[in-house]
Amino acid sequence: MKIAKLPAEIQQLSKDWHEQGLKVGLVPTMGYLHEGHLSLVAEAVKECDKVIMSIFVNPTQFGPKEDYATYPRDMRRDLRLAYEAGVDCVFNPEPKDMYPQGYATYVKVEQLSERLCGQSRPDHFRGVTTIVLKLFNIAHADYAYFGQKDAQQVIILEKMVRDLNLPVIIRRVPTVREADGLAKSSRNFYLSAEERVQAPGFYASLLEAKRLIDEGEDSVARITALIRERIDDISLARLDYLELVDAQNLLPLEKIQKPALMAGAVFFGKTRLIDNIFIE
Ligand code: AMP
Numbered sequence: 001m002k003i004a005k006l007p008a009e010i011q012q013l014s015k016d017w018h019e020q021g022l023k024v025g026l027v028p029t030m031g032y033l034h035e036g037h038l039s040l041v042a043e044a045v046k047e048c049d050k051v052i053m054s055i056f057v058n059p060t061q062f063g064p065k066e067d068y069a070t071y072p073r074d075m076r077r078d079l080r081l082a083y084e085a086g087v088d089c090v091f092n093p094e095p096k097d098m099y100p101q102g103y104a105t106y107v108k109v110e111q112l113s114e115r116l117c118g119q120s121r122p123d124h125f126r127g128v129t130t131i132v133l134k135l136f137n138i139a140h141a142d143y144a145y146f147g148q149k150d151a152q153q154v155i156i157l158e159k160m161v162r163d164l165n166l167p168v169i170i171r172r173v174p175t176v177r178e179a180d181g182l183a184k185s186s187r188n189f190y191l192s193a194e195e196r197v198q199a200p201g202f203y204a205s206l207l208e209a210k211r212l213i214d215e216g217e218d219s220v221a222r223i224t225a226l227i228r229e230r231i232d233d234i235s236l237a238r239l240d241y242l243e244l245v246d247a248q249n250l251l252p253l254e255k256i257q258k259p260a261l262m263a264g265a266v267f268f269g270k271t272r273l274i275d276n277i278f279i280e
Helices: 007-019 035-047 075-085 124-139 148-163 186-190 193-198 200-214 220-232
Strands: 002-004 024-029 050-055 089-091 143-147 169-173 237-246 260-268 271-279
Touching: 002 007, 007 024, 007 050, 007 089, 007 124, 024 035, 024 124, 035 050, 035 075, 035 143, 035 169, 050 075, 050 124, 075 089, 089 124, 124 143, 124 148, 143 148, 148 169, 148 260, 148 271, 186 271, 200 220, 200 260, 200 271, 220 237, 220 260
Parallel strands: 002 089, 024 050, 024 143, 050 089, 143 169
Antiparallel strands: 237 260, 260 271
């Protein structure tokens, strides 16, 4: 497995692969890999001849009071897991090589970036779309893989690809969960033992709402009230937001209309966990 630090190395590698007629897949991550990330790699390995994984904790998607400095990192372990999963090249740049002094260009998908998580993380998606567009221009991948765990993120990236005519196909990969339902996340590492015990209650409340919808309940007010109650019952949880929205434009719904997205964020102490369920 090759390890590259500089954008130019990846650009050359991808050019060589394309000249050999090979299909290239890209799996962008911030590292501290878990089975969620590895499921993206598994899809990429199935579909592509060569797989590039980027590991980069992207400073522009963190707010000033967020966890950029303390975000968990373990490059040795990540490299081993990437190798075992079948990654051909890890791209692990330094911030100064992605955002050199005087860097000034950002891309933002308007409206979608302001909804849901965008309300509590104002510049977050601008940072995501900027880094992902850079990664697309560096890796020239035919396919790129993103998790439904970050539902709003993949919806925004698909919109960016359509709006900017980017020559890449985005694949959505289902959320990988722990046995008790908690969505796998690098941030689960921050949870105290007690928080970890309570954290699956968040997904359980979404599942209960889904069951209600499956039984025919279509009032979004009633459904979200139920989830709020359930989350209130989790003593260490503090709800950031919970919304039921149209799965394409992310606008709030009054009555369930499919495809819908039920998405929320919950704080356990300082740790902010997100989760969602698509209603299709
Ligand atoms: P991150 O390293 O958290 O930025 O995530 C990198 C990619 O992995 C994103 O496309 C995420 O949506 C995806 N991902 C993270 N957690 C999971 C999960 N539990 N299941 C599936 N994909 C995930």
